[in-house]
Amino acid sequence: MKTLYKSGGISISQIMYSNNPLLLSNNNRCILVDTGVKEKCETILDRIEKALNGRHLQALIITHAHHDHVENVASIKEKFKAKVIAQKDEADYIQKGISSPLSPWNYAKGEKIIKCSLARWNFKPTEVDIWVEEQMSLSEYGMNAYLLCTPGHSCGDLSIIVNNEVAIVGDSLGGMKKRPFAKKIHIASERAVTSWETLIGLNLKKYITTHNVIIEYEDLIAMYENYKIEVDLLRKLS
Numbered sequence: 001m002k003t004l005y006k007s008g009g010i011s012i013s014q015i016m017y018s019n020n021p022l023l024l025s026n027n028n029r030c031i032l033v034d035t036g037v038k039e040k041c042e043t044i045l046d047r048i049e050k051a052l053n054g055r056h057l058q059a060l061i062i063t064h065a066h067h068d069h070v071e072n073v074a075s076i077k078e079k080f081k082a083k084v085i086a087q088k089d090e091a092d093y094i095q096k097g098i099s100s101p102l103s104p105w106n107y108a109k110g111e112k113i114i115k116c117s118l119a120r121w122n123f124k125p126t127e128v129d130i131w132v133e134e135q136m137s138l139s140e141y142g143m144n145a146y147l148l149c150t151p152g153h154s155c156g157d158l159s160i161i162v163n164n165e166v167a168i169v170g171d172s173l174g175g176m177k178k179r180p181f182a183k184k185i186h187i188a189s190e191r192a193v194t195s196w197e198t199l200i201g202l203n204l205k206k207y208i209t210t211h212n213v214i215i216e217y218e219d220l221i222a223m224y225e226n227y228k229i230e231v232d233l234l235r236k237l238s
């Protein structure tokens with residue numbers, strides 16, 4: 001299991017090498033972030049069990065209810081008896097077992113979203129135990145960390161800020177590196193851009209996505225500046 005970050009007793013490790021879930025731990029306190037895709041369910045359950053090594057999984061945080069982040073939520077909750085935590089606008093989707101809206105121009109599992117029935121992205125529903133609004137401390141789970149709502153990619157994305165040094169951002173920074181999205185959406189939603197600015201304003205060392213990409217602060221600034229230049233150009237052309 002690859003460790004992406006370790007400081008002040010807290011470590012962040014990958015359960016799957018190319019994707020979510022991530023495990024956040026501080027000695028015997030463990031929290032899982034996201035759940036991966038259903039095709040990998042057995043492997044994910046086995047790897048979580050090994051990573052826990054007898055420790056209890058206290059909580060399962062869902063960054064957002066897109067199918068590739070939540071499909072195994074019920075299996076993980078059942079097996080490890082963890083409390084499910086999600087932002088209130090995503091919680092409803094998790095309890096109904098349907099993916100929060102996916103961009104129709106996007107692709108999932110090799111198929112254009114618009115071309116397949118939304119039922120394709122359904123999963124086993126489960127109850128969300130803790131509904132987050134704007135922010136929530138994780139101190140009761142033994143972590144110097146908090147949840148922050150950074151919406152725009154989905155309706156209620158959550159980021160996890162750890163030690164005021166790194167953030168697990170889910171897909172909240174998706175779309176800033178516009179290509180290959182440029183043809184379909186020229187400009188990200190106002191909410192997404194506000195969330196990027198909030199995350200940049202935190203001035204953290206690293207921004208860990210749940211798709212095997214870690215962005216350093218300087219690179220994030222460069223991406224954001226580049227985005228703004230390209231958007232201005234597109235506005236002038238249109």
Ligand SMILES: [Zn+2]
Pocket residue numbers: 064066153154171
């Ligand atoms: Zn997503």
